[in-house]
Amino acid sequence: MMQKPFAITLDVGSSLANKTGSWRVERPVYVDRMPPCNDGCPAGENIQGWLYHAEEGDYEAAWRGLVEDNPLPAICGRVCYHPCETACNRAKLDEAVGIHGVERFLGDRAISQGWHVTVDRPPSGKRVLVVGSGPTGLSAAYHLALLGHAVTIYEAAPAPGGMMRYGIPKYRLPRDVLDAEIEAICSLGIRLELEHPVGDVVEEMQDGSYDAVFLALGAQLSKRAYIPAADSARILDALSFLASSEDGEPPRVGRRVVVYGGGNTAMDSARTAQRLGATEAVVVYRRTRAQMPAHPVEVEETLAEGVKMTWLSTISRVEDGKIVIEKMVLDETGFPQPTGEFETLEADTVVLALGQDTDMSAIAHMGDMSVRDGVLQVDDDMMTGHPGIFAGGDMVPAERTVTIGIGHGKKAAHSIDAWLRGERHATVARHELATFDRLNTWYYSDAPKTVQPELEGIRRRSTFDEVVGGLEADNALFEARRCLSCGNCFECDNCFGVCPDNAVVKLGPGLRYSFDYDYCKGCGMCVTECPCGAIVMEPERV
Amino acid sequence: MDDQQVKFYQVGSFAVGNRLLDGGKHTVQADRARSNSLTSGHRACQGCGEALGARYALDAAMRATEGRLIAANATGCLEVFSTPYPETSWQIPWLHSLFGNAPAIATGMAAALKVKGRSDIRVVSQAGDGGTVDIGFGCLSGMFERNDDVLFICYDNEAYMNTGVQRSGATPPAARTATTEAVGAEPGNVFGQGKNMPLLAVAHEIPYVATATVAELHDLERKVEKAMSFRGARYIHILVPCPLGWGSATSDTVRLARLACETGVFPLFEAENGEITATSKIRHQVPVEEYLRPQGRYKHLFTPTPRPEILKKIQQLADRNIARFGLLAGSDEAELVGAEGS
Structure with missing residues (x-):
């Protein structure tokens, strides 16, 4: 057979x-292909990559993927302006994937579950000094430590975090979250010296026999504007105003507070003033709403809390209990021009939020440093004119956000690592962008974005509780699964x-x-x- | 994992597989151990919809019968490209019939199995649209009438492709074929002729009739599986785009099948014992032009002189399907075909 x-x-x-x-x-x-979210992330996160794990509910693997690039996910999930979501292809289908919500969920989960990273590299024997413990300095310290270097951070303030602590109000970034992520970084064997201002970088470098230095001083000086003011007028600068509501006595602001400026700091100042007891906060900005440098999300949230905004106005003088503003018009080039029309606003306190500068005194004497337009010039490797001294964050030319600082810290860490070996850090060629027209979206079913529960507007105004709530395990999974996995x-x-x-x-x-x-x-x-x-x-x- | 979560996953249940689903909810095609009833090395053209449809349908039938399946196959593309002597691409027991008698051959197989008491072994008979609606129609009608225990599958590519794209009774109006040239006042195939084979099958009041396409794999597999749960005569009509005969890109086969459904040109429905029991709703409705434009057989509707009046007539046919079968979401009160004859 x-x-x-x-x-x-x-x-x-x-x-x-x-x-x-x-x-x-x-x-x-x-x-x-390069997914647009990854392409847009200033911290260089592989967002599509970690969402892939989150989709399976393997949150730890997702978090591990995330912290390969960014050691501060719980913070970034709260304060980053998420350019990833602006770039997200899903926005063309229904709404962008709520990446920041998932990131925050993963960061919070890591804190509550005690997940931590370990240094796998053998010690390199090299010592690196990081000046400043803001997001930029912390990111650099974290990546340098993972690369096997002995890292010391000098911080001038009594607590670490830089602008994350002294600039971003608690209702946007609770301090227990900030402390937990900083502590996780420091637990990699990084030495943190608080209240250690740096007077002369070269001296500090020699004294501590450091092989390289990373400067992340931030931009801590409030810009001033000359405004004629009565002696009794109460004028504060935004940074000290925000910082003093962080530690010590909260300032007394009176009933009516006017904030001068149109950036994120101005928004935070107005919202903080209302939380400190002001019955009315007014933002005065010389251009239009569309031209405000503040992120639209922040403007939205600020307006939702009842802050009023007076656009196309400058403050001409401050008198006792009131200010005089002049109306402006935009000329053909979009620049505001005075009209000669004046108005009076009641104001017990005026907060100036007109931008920030870096205190460059630590490097002022060095001939090989180049400061232009108030910022320190660095090369493609983030190295200053002085060999072995690198810089990043708010003190170098770039947009000033937490996430850009984190990206600078990572990039500088790899450049420093290469420089210590006498090499240059080789950048990997980017994949071609995964554009929307390359997707076959018929296969993706429709899914609305999970709306993060927001506290009642009225409650926000009276407390420093966090404004935006987080995702829970099942809706984080849902949100992650909305990812289209563009190009991968x-x-x-x-x-x-x-x-x-x-x-x-x-x-x-x-x-x-x-x-x-x-x-x-x-x-x-x-x-x-x-x-x-x-x-x-x-x-x-x- | 509940249904809600599955629905909102990246590709819901539309893609072939889904790494987040447990195995029981996968399509047959997502399984590495699928039977590949029609295996590699066959000589179908690049992007052949029929080769794809045959594997989809037979693999599903193989799973439903736990591998106990015999196929009879009419002459046509499917037979020619799969079995040039001495090679075969079939990994199931398979018999080639004449062009017109595949239903009768299958009837004989079913009768023989009955005599031998092998009710576990099931019979499939398959043909192209020519072998079904024209040449094999008499045998098929007889098989339906006798209610023989056979699943007959028609792979409809809307013309005699194997012999050089001649018109069949399933060729749609205005389409150019070798025998309906794009010339004269009414170029291409004439309006008002041809047969609606799925509805003819419904009219035989056999246990089960369904239409499907190669663009809706989950739907196709479900219908094949359901067909195998019945005894008696069953009919599945699968639309299989043909890059050669339709003058379309080889990469567009599945896309065109999808557009045929989304325009209403090809309605997806099921019928049991002469009554229409279910229709698939259109997810994103599009005008017929989107379906016609990528196909060379309709090129004369766009160049050198646009023929909007013909497009309009085709749109009317699609709209009629939409109304007749209730293809839009929320239109459950459709004017069903079963009622028409009564």
Whole structure:
């Protein structure tokens, strides 16, 4: 009896002998593209990558992926202006994925579960000094420590955190969260010296025999403007106003507070003033709402708390209990011009939030440092004109945000590491951007964004409780699963399914797929039907 | 994992697989151990919808019958490209019939199995649209009438593709084929002719009739599985775009099948014992032009002179399907076909 499968009688050859791959003129190739969120993240996070783990509910793996780039997820999930979400392709379908909500959830989870990272590298024997313990300095210290270097942070203030502590109010960033993430960084063996102002960098470098220095001094000096004022007028600068509501006696602000300026600090000052008892806070800004440098989200939240805004106005003088403002108009170039029209506003206190400068006294005497427009110039490796001294954050030319500082810290840490070995840090070429037109969105079902529960507006005005609530485990999972995984395979099996020639090999969980070029005829159906655009056709080599 | 969470996952339940679902909810095609009833090395054109549809349907039938399946296959593309002597691409017991008698051959197989008391072994008969709606129609109607225990699957690519794209009774109006050239005042296939085979099958009042496409894998597999749960004559009509005959890009096969549904050109429905029992709703409705424009067989509707009046007539046919089968969400009060004949 012949050994044949059921009901098979004839000896036949299989068509597997016919290698149809020879028909092909183009071949499909799997690629990874740069998701727009990753492309937009100033801290260089692999957002799509950590969301992939969060989608499975493996929050620890997601957090570990996250902190490879950013050691402050609980903080960033709260205070970052999330350019990732602005770039998110899903916004073109319904609404952007609430990345910051998931990031914050992961950061909070790590704190409550006690997840921590460890240094795997052997000690390099090199000593690096980081000046400043704001987000930039902390990020640099963290990455330098992971690279095996002995790191010391000098901080002038009595507590670490820089602007995260003395500039960002508690209702946006609770201090227990700040303390927990700073402590986790310091537990990597980093020495933190508080109340250690640096008078002369070169001297400190020699005294402590440091091999390299990273300057992250921030921008701590409030810009001033000359405003004629009566002697009895109460004028404060925004930074000291915010800092003094952090430690010590909260300032007495009176009933009506006018904040002068249109940036994030102005918004924070107005919201803080209301929490300190002011019945009315008014923001006076010389241009229009659209031109305000404050992030739209912050403007929105500030208005929602009942803060009034007077656009196109400058303060001409401050008198006892009131201010005189002049109306402005925009000229053709969009610059505000005076109109000669004046108005009076009641004001018990005026808070000036007109921008910040860096105190450069620690490097003022050094001939090889170049300061232009109030900021320190650095090269592509974040190194100053002085070999071995690097700088980043608010004191170098860039937009001033926590996340940009964190990105600077990471980049500088890798540059310092390379410099200590006498090399230059090699940057990896970026993948091509995963644009919306490369997605096949038919496969994505509709899902509305999880709205973070917000405290009642009235409650916000009276307390320093956190304004925006966090996600819970199940809605964080839901939010993570809204990710489209742009440009990166997430193993949906579409290519494996739609190939009419069985020429896609499924390699198993986490291993993705490969093409069997013996049989692939190059029809390109897998490319068209890949939801996330992770396959391209390339001309066959002849 | 509850349904709500699955629904909101990146690709919901529309993609072939989903790494977050447990195995029982995967499609057959997502399984590495799928039977690959039609395996590699076959000689179908690049991007062949029929090769894809046949594997989808037979793999699902193989799972439903735990591998106890015999197929009869009419002459046509599917037969020609899968079995040039001495090779075969079939990994199931498979028999080639004449062009017109695949239903009768299957009837014989079912009768023989009955005599042998092998009710566990099931029979599938398959053909293209020519072998079904034209040449094999008499045998098929007989098989339906006798209610033989056979699942008949028609892979509809809307013309005789194997012999060089001649018109069949399933060719849609205005389409260019080798026998309906794009010339004259009414170019392409004429309006008002041809047969609606799925509705003819419904009219036979057989236990189960369904339509499907290669763009809706979950739907297709569910219908095949459901068909195998019935005894008696069953009919599934699968739309399988043909890059060669339709003049479309080889990469667009699944996309065109999807557009055929989303325009209303090809309604997806199920019927049991002569009554329509379910229709699939359109997710994102689009005008027929989006479906027609990528196809070379409709090129004469756009160049050199645009023919909006013909597009309008095709749109009217699609709109009629939408109303007739209730294809839009919320339109459950559709004017169902079963009622029409009574």
